[in-house]
Amino acid sequence: MSDAVLQSYLENQLERITTALESLTPSAETLPAQLHEAMRYSLLAGGKRIRPVLLLAACEAVGGENEAALPIACALEMIHTYSLVHDDLPAMDNDDYRRGRLTNHKVYGEATAVLAGDALLTEAFIHLSDPARTAAIPPQTLLEVIHIMARCAGSMGMVGGQVVDMEAEGKEIDFATLEYIHTHKTGALLLASVKAGGLVGGADAEQLESLTRYGEAAGLAFQIADDILNVTGDKEELGKAVGSDEARGKATYPALLGVAEAKRRAIELRDLAISALEPLGEAAQPLRDIAHYIVNRSC
Amino acid sequence: MSDAVLQSYLENQLERITTALESLTPSAETLPAQLHEAMRYSLLAGGKRIRPVLLLAACEAVGGENEAALPIACALEMIHTYSLVHDDLPAMDNDDYRRGRLTNHKVYGEATAVLAGDALLTEAFIHLSDPARTAAIPPQTLLEVIHIMARCAGSMGMVGGQVVDMEAEGKEIDFATLEYIHTHKTGALLLASVKAGGLVGGADAEQLESLTRYGEAAGLAFQIADDILNVTGDKEELGKAVGSDEARGKATYPALLGVAEAKRRAIELRDLAISALEPLGEAAQPLRDIAHYIVNRSC
Numbered sequence: 001m002s003d004a005v006l007q008s009y010l011e012n013q014l015e016r017i018t019t020a021l022e023s024l025t026p027s028a029e030t031l032p033a034q035l036h037e038a039m040r041y042s043l044l045a046g047g048k049r050i051r052p053v054l055l056l057a058a059c060e061a062v063g064g065e066n067e068a069a070l071p072i073a074c075a076l077e078m079i080h081t082y083s084l085v086h087d088d089l090p091a092m093d094n095d096d097y098r099r100g101r102l103t104n105h106k107v108y109g110e111a112t113a114v115l116a117g118d119a120l121l122t123e124a125f126i127h128l129s130d131p132a133r134t135a136a137i138p139p140q141t142l143l144e145v146i147h148i149m150a151r152c153a154g155s156m157g158m159v160g161g162q163v164v165d166m167e168a169e170g171k172e173i174d175f176a177t178l179e180y181i182h183t184h185k186t187g188a189l190l191l192a193s194v195k196a197g198g199l200v201g202g203a204d205a206e207q208l209e210s211l212t213r214y215g216e217a218a219g220l221a222f223q224i225a226d227d228i229l230n231v232t233g234d235k236e237e238l239g240k241a242v243g244s245d246e247a248r249g250k251a252t253y254p255a256l257l258g259v260a261e262a263k264r265r266a267i268e269l270r271d272l273a274i275s276a277l278e279p280l281g282e283a284a285q286p287l288r289d290i291a292h293y294i295v296n297r298s299c
Numbered sequence: 300m301s302d303a304v305l306q307s308y309l310e311n312q313l314e315r316i317t318t319a320l321e322s323l324t325p326s327a328e329t330l331p332a333q334l335h336e337a338m339r340y341s342l343l344a345g346g347k348r349i350r351p352v353l354l355l356a357a358c359e360a361v362g363g364e365n366e367a368a369l370p371i372a373c374a375l376e377m378i379h380t381y382s383l384v385h386d387d388l389p390a391m392d393n394d395d396y397r398r399g400r401l402t403n404h405k406v407y408g409e410a411t412a413v414l415a416g417d418a419l420l421t422e423a424f425i426h427l428s429d430p431a432r433t434a435a436i437p438p439q440t441l442l443e444v445i446h447i448m449a450r451c452a453g454s455m456g457m458v459g460g461q462v463v464d465m466e467a468e469g470k471e472i473d474f475a476t477l478e479y480i481h482t483h484k485t486g487a488l489l490l491a492s493v494k495a496g497g498l499v500g501g502a503d504a505e506q507l508e509s510l511t512r513y514g515e516a517a518g519l520a521f522q523i524a525d526d527i528l529n530v531t532g533d534k535e536e537l538g539k540a541v542g543s544d545e546a547r548g549k550a551t552y553p554a555l556l557g558v559a560e561a562k563r564r565a566i567e568l569r570d571l572a573i574s575a576l577e578p579l580g581e582a583a584q585p586l587r588d589i590a591h592y593i594v595n596r597s598c
Binding site: 030036112125146150155 | 330390391408411414417427430441448453458462463465
C-alpha cells in the first residue's frame with residue numbers, strides 16, 4: 001500500500017469504528033445521564049483507534065468477514081478507554097489532559113471518572129456476550145475471545161503492567177522490568193486485538209501463531225515508538241506535554257537505551273512482526289502497513 | 300429448615316465458596332505480588348457471601364448440579380468485592396473500615412486499590428470464560444450468564460445505582476429515586492445471582508421467571524434490611540459504624556418511611572419472594588430460608 005492508500009484505509013476503518021462506538025454506547029440521555037455522558041466523553045474523544053483497527057485487520061488477514069468483528073473491536077476499545085480514564089486519575093498519573101482535551105475526572109469529578117471507567121470495562125463484556133451483536137460468531141469462539149480479552153486486560157496483563165509501572169516511578173529500574181511494563185501495560189491489549197481478530201475471522205492454529213508473533217512484536221514496537229515520541233514529538237501529535245514521561249521519572253526505552261538504540265529496536269521489532277505474517281500472504285497487507293505506520297511515527 | 304439446619308447449610312456453603320475463592324484467585328506470590336495481595340485482601344475478608352450462596356441455591360432450586368455453578372458464584376463475588384473496594388475510595392464513600400478491617404486503600408494506597416478493583420472485575424470474566432472451569436456448562440448458557448452478570452453490574456445496573464446514590468447524597472430525594480438506587484446498586488447483582496444460578500442449573504423459562512420474581516423481591520428486602528440495621532444494629536454485625544448512612548446524608552428506607560414502615564415493607568417483600576418460588580417445590584427450600592434469614596436480621 002502507498003502511504004496515501006494506507007491513510008485512506010485507516011480513515012475508513014476509523015470512521016466505521018467511531019460510528020459503531022457511537023451507536024453501541026448508551027446515549028447521553030440514558031439514565032443515569034451524567035454517567036453515560038462521562039463514558040461517551042472519553043470513548044468518543046478521538047484517538048487513533050489502533051487496537052480496533054488491528055483487530056479488524058487481523059480478522060481480514062485470515063480471510064474473515066470483518067463486519068462480524070466490529071462489535072468485538074468496539075469492546076476492546078472500551079477496555080482501552082477505561083484504562084486511560086483510570087490511569088489519568090489523581091491517585092494514578094494525575095493527568096489534566098488526554099488527547100488534547102481535559103481528562104475525564106477534570107470534567108466530571110473523580111468519583112464519576114472512577115465509575116465511568118468501571119462501567120466502560122463492564123460495557124465491553126456486555127457487548128462481547130450480546131446475542132444481538134455477536135450472532136455470527138460461534139459461541140465457543142466468542143468465549144475464547146472473551147477469555148483472551150479478560151486475561152490480557154487483567155492482573156497478569158494490562159492492570160499488572162500498570163501496577164509495576166507505578167511502582168517503578170522515580171526509581172532506577174532494569175531492562176527486564178521495563179520490558180515487563182511494556183509487554184503488559186500496552187502490549188497485552190495489542191496482542192489481544194490481533195488474537196481476537198484472528199479468532200473471529202476463523203483462524204486455524206498456524207494462522208493464530210503468526211498473528212500472535214506479529215502482535216507481540218508490533219505491540220512492543222508501538223510502545224517503544226510512543227516512548228520515543230514522548231521525547232522527540234510535538235504536543236499536538238501527543239495530545240499531552242512533551243517530556244512528561246521524563247518529568248515524572250517514568251521508565252522508558254529512550255531513557256534506558258538512548259534514542260538511537262530505542263529506534264533501532266523499534267525497527268527490528270517492526271521487521272520481526274512483518275516476517276511473522278509471511279504465511280498469511282496478501283490478506284495480511286494491512287497488518288504489514290500498520291506495523292510500518294506504528295514505527296514510522298517516531299523513527 | 301430449622302434455624303440450626305439453615306445455619307449449618309449457610310456455613311457449609313460459605314466454606315465451599317471460600318475454598319473455591321482461595322484457589323481461583325492468583326496467589327499473593329504471583330507477580331505483581333502487591334496487586335494480587337490487595338485483591339486477596341478484600342476478596343478473602345470474610346462477609347456473608349450472600350450473592351454466591353443465592354446463586355448456588357438457585358441452581359439447586361431448579362434441579363441443577365451446583366458444583367458446576369461454583370466458579371460462576373465466585374466470579375459474582377469478585378464483581379461484588381470490586382464494587383466495595385471502589386465504593387470505599389476517598390473520592391467515593393471515603394470509608395476507613397469494611398467488615399471490621401481497614402479498607403483496601405487504607406492498607407495498599409489509593410492507586411493500588413483502584414487497580415485491585417479493576418483487576419477483580421476483570422478476573423470475574425476470566426473465570427466466567429475459562430474452559431478449565433466451566434466445561435460442564437453449555438457455551439450458549441455461559442454466554443447468557445456472562446451477559447446477565449455484565450448488564451446487572453454495568454451502567455444500567457450496579458454502577459448506575461452507585462452514581463445516582465452518590466448524586467443523591469445530602470439531598471432530599473423522593474421515593475422513586477430511593478427505589479432506583481436500591482434496585483440498581485444492590486438489587487441488580489442479587490438478581491443476577493439467582494438468574495445466573497438458574498441458568499447454570501438448566502432452568503426453563505417458567506422456572507427462570509419464578510427466580511426473577513424471587514430475586515427482585517428478595518434483593519430489595521435485603522437492602523431495606525441493611526438500611527434498618529444501619530440504624531438499629533450494632534457495630535460488630537455491621538462491620539462499620541452504626542448510623543453512618545445518616546451521618547453521610549444517605550437516602551435510606553428508614554429515613555424516608557420510618558423504621559416501622561421500612562420493616563413492614565421488608566416483610567412484605569420477603570413474603571412476595573417466597574410466594575414466587577411456589578412452582579419450584581421442595582428444591583427451593585434453601586432460597587425460602589435465605590429470604591427469611593435476610594429479613595430476620597433486622598425485623
